[in-house]
Amino acid sequence: MREQMISRACELLANGSVDRVIGWERGEFVYDVTPAVFNDAEDLKSRFVFDLFCGANLSKYLVSETAKGGKVLAFLKPCDTYSFNQLLAEHRVKRENFYIIGVECNGMADINRIREAGASGIKSISSAGDKVTVSTVYGDREFTLSDVIAERCSSCKSRHHVVYDELMGKDGEVLDSNRFDMVEKLEKMTPDERFEFWRGELSRCIRCNACRNVCPACTCEKCIFDNASSGFENKAAADTFEENMFHIIRAFHVAGRCTDCGECSRVCPAHIPLHLLNRKFIKDINELYGDYQAGAEVNERGPLVNFTQDDANPSIVNERGNG
């Protein structure tokens, strides 16, 4: 796949259809793959990677790329295409500035799960089909992809590319995913249990703002959380409520626009399951206002900038679920 991607990108750079390529490059470790911009064929051949750790959603980076002008080749996985569509809908990127190659994705690996499975001293990781081979200083370890797949990929919502100029590999289908299972489990708990659960999770927050920075839906240039007079721009929270407030507002700001790409949870250094907050909003929107998938259509009106005359009243919250 990597070779195929590089050769196609070189072709497009050579014939002048694109000026830059946005993809992934290796970081300090094999599993530290980060988004990167490539300017020429040499660059691509030396740095470009595509492997099980290319989970980063490139759509977010297209917002700043579109401002630089020129045409950019972007490799987008199915979930990234939803974010791209959503950005198009919000006029944050210009479609004509991008040449999109949709790349097939069968799920990305989570380095933490590989470590939990007992691999340490990792030297390199390779994969072929469903097999993941981790070579460590203590010898090789074999895993199947399903053992080490990222949580967000095991409950993948769709392997279908909603927008692309050309495809590499197969286009999948919208999946009947189990992504709301954990939300349902939480809803069935008593309020006290839920409170304890979230206090345990959110109190680990160090307010690094990584969830905001990586989120493809968070594209405001001036963010409320950077406002020094807001009272909650502090890096270190003085008490537990700071995190509650930050995370409720963060999730609320992307409610109805969140495509559920799961980047917030991936980048969280404290491993807080932030996607569960976003999914709660998505689940509520689906249940109360009809099924809605942000980014599936460009010309759709989002659920929070829309209404019907017979929407439920807020008191419906008291009638539903466990309270």
Place this chain on the structure above:
Amino acid sequence: MPMNENEFKPKIVAFCCNWCSYAGADLAGTNRLQYPADIKIIRVPCSCRVNPLFVLRAFQRGADGVIICGCHPGDCHYTTGNYYARRRMTLLFSMLDYLGIERGRTRVEWVSAAEGNKFAETMNDFVSTVTKLGENKRLEDLRCANK
């Protein structure tokens, strides 16, 4: 009713829209209808003006309950404001419930300018609900507690 020093008096913030509910509160006042003084009314141009952050901020600053009152759906002075507010607040309340905050602390009620009675009844009912729930511990910001 004799005042007991130790009796818990909740702090309640009511966001009332200028056109219906604030006038409804006024009517309740001119009709001499009783409702507890624990309600602090904040007048907003429309229920749709209420940012979810306002609700959280009220809790952060030590409110024990927050109620949002607006025109009845269909009667909004700005035609559609309360329809948007309705969706927003439904989702916000659902999220607060999801985080384990007591359900009784938040409410949305539609009160028209002619419903002074309903305003007083709603506030009486809301105050008694919140009084039963007691002090808001789960959403209070400790730094602001004594301000």
